[in-house]
Amino acid sequence: MAKKDSDIVIRHLMEEDVPKVRDLCQRVQHESARNEFFVHLRRYLSSRYVITTPAFLFCLFHFFLQMGALQSLKSSIQSAIICEAVRFFFFWQKIKGVFGEGEDLKDPFLYYHKPARFFLVAVVDGEIAGTVAVRETEEPNVAKLLRMFVHPSFRRRGIALRLIDASHDECRKLKYQSVSLRTHTTNEKALSCYEKAGYAIVGKRNFASVYPHSFDTIHFVKDLHGDKTTNG
Ligand SMILES: CC(C)(COP(=O)(O)OP(=O)(O)OC[C@H]1O[C@@H](n2cnc3c(N)ncnc32)[C@H](O)[C@@H]1OP(=O)(O)O)[C@@H](O)C(=O)NCCC(=O)NCCS
Numbered sequence: 001m002a003k004k005d006s007d008i009v010i011r012h013l014m015e016e017d018v019p020k021v022r023d024l025c026q027r028v029q030h031e032s033a034r035n036e037f038f039v040h041l042r043r044y045l046s047s048r049y050v051i052t053t054p055a056f057l058f059c060l061f062h063f064f065l066q067m068g069a070l071q072s073l074k075s076s077i078q079s080a081i082i083c084e085a086v087r088f089f090f091f092w093q094k095i096k097g098v099f100g101e102g103e104d105l106k107d108p109f110l111y112y113h114k115p116a117r118f119f120l121v122a123v124v125d126g127e128i129a130g131t132v133a134v135r136e137t138e139e140p141n142v143a144k145l146l147r148m149f150v151h152p153s154f155r156r157r158g159i160a161l162r163l164i165d166a167s168h169d170e171c172r173k174l175k176y177q178s179v180s181l182r183t184h185t186t187n188e189k190a191l192s193c194y195e196k197a198g199y200a201i202v203g204k205r206n207f208a209s210v211y212p213h214s215f216d217t218i219h220f221v222k223d224l225h226g227d228k229t230t231n232g
Contacts, residue, residue, distance in 0.1 A: 008129070008159060010166040013119040015109045020128045021121060025105050028149040032187070033099035039186045040091070040213045044084065047212035054080040087210050094208035095215045098184075104133065105147070118170050119147070122159045129154035132163040134171060134179070141177040148181075148190070164197045171224055178223050185216040194220050 013021060044050060057076035061067045067075065104111040112119035112133055122130035130150040137144045145167060150159050171179055181199070183190040199220035208215045 007124055008157070008162055009123045010120055010162055011123065013109055013112065013121050013131075017121055017128060018107065018109050021108060021119075021131055022101075022105060024128055024131060024151055025147065025149055026101060027151070029099050029101065031152070033096075036095075036099070036184070036186065036215075040088065043212050044088075049084070049212060053083060088213065091208060091210035091213045091215075094210075098207075098215075104135075108133070108147075116143075116174060118167075118174075120163055120166055120170070122150070122154075122163055124154055124157075124159075127151075127154075130159040130163055132160075132167050134167050134176075137180065141175065143171050143174070143176040143179045145179050145181040148193075160193050161197060164193075168222070168224060176224060178221055178225075180219065180221045182217045182219045185218055191218065198222055 054076045057079050058072050061075050062069060062072035065072075108119050111117070112135070114135075116136040117134060119131065119133045121128050128151075131147050132145065132149075133147040134143045134145050145164070148160060148163065150163075168179065179199075180202075181194065182205075183194065185191075185204070199222045201218055202221045203219040205217050205219065206214060207217050
């Protein structure tokens, strides 16, 4: 299977692609982790904790422990930073697995070389520009779409939609009835992309929460019945 449209070729993963595919996936996963970190930093800086924690600690040091005003101010800021760093550490421990490489990407060729699974790559001028994978779920006839990654240099050229479209064609061949996937509420590009590809939101789940940090996932489903177009 090789689907060519303009300069983009969509084809199945080959064994020799594996090192380049792993590099691409790791790069995009690091980028996503970095973006998520800054989302939570902004969320913290605009939360009431940024004022209330040092203020509470200042009162504790100054009025209760009778420390000088300057020393209380310094200690309260230092303690608040430590306190928030510890809270963020616990939060990050809960979600960091989402941005880890994942068992399937250690050897994607082997992992997806199974009857109900596949891994597609988008190739542009000989370069691997994007990936998408599909595997079975516990529900019969329902596939799961994952590893939707496009290299930053190749974005906004329709590669993600092309990959999704090709994966739907492959899913139909495998007799899947629908495709499910999930992404984060903070991933606006992906949310827009999946909506454009005809996915419907079926639920939302709180994955981890340590106020003001919270990490929610949005669950999407696409019914493959009688729908041959991605953008329709
Ligand atoms: C999300 C991602 C896969 C989109 O790939 P892409 O090839 O640039 O997407 P496309 O060019 O096919 O665009 C498809 C639609 O996605 C949405 N989209 C893509 N990039 C966007 C952006 N920067 N801002 C807003 N919407 C965007 C748009 O709806 C777009 O349709 P349009 O161009 O007609 O407006 C890519 O940005 C990416 O790899 N992001 C990091 C990894 C990730 O978050 N993957 C999803 C994991 S669940």
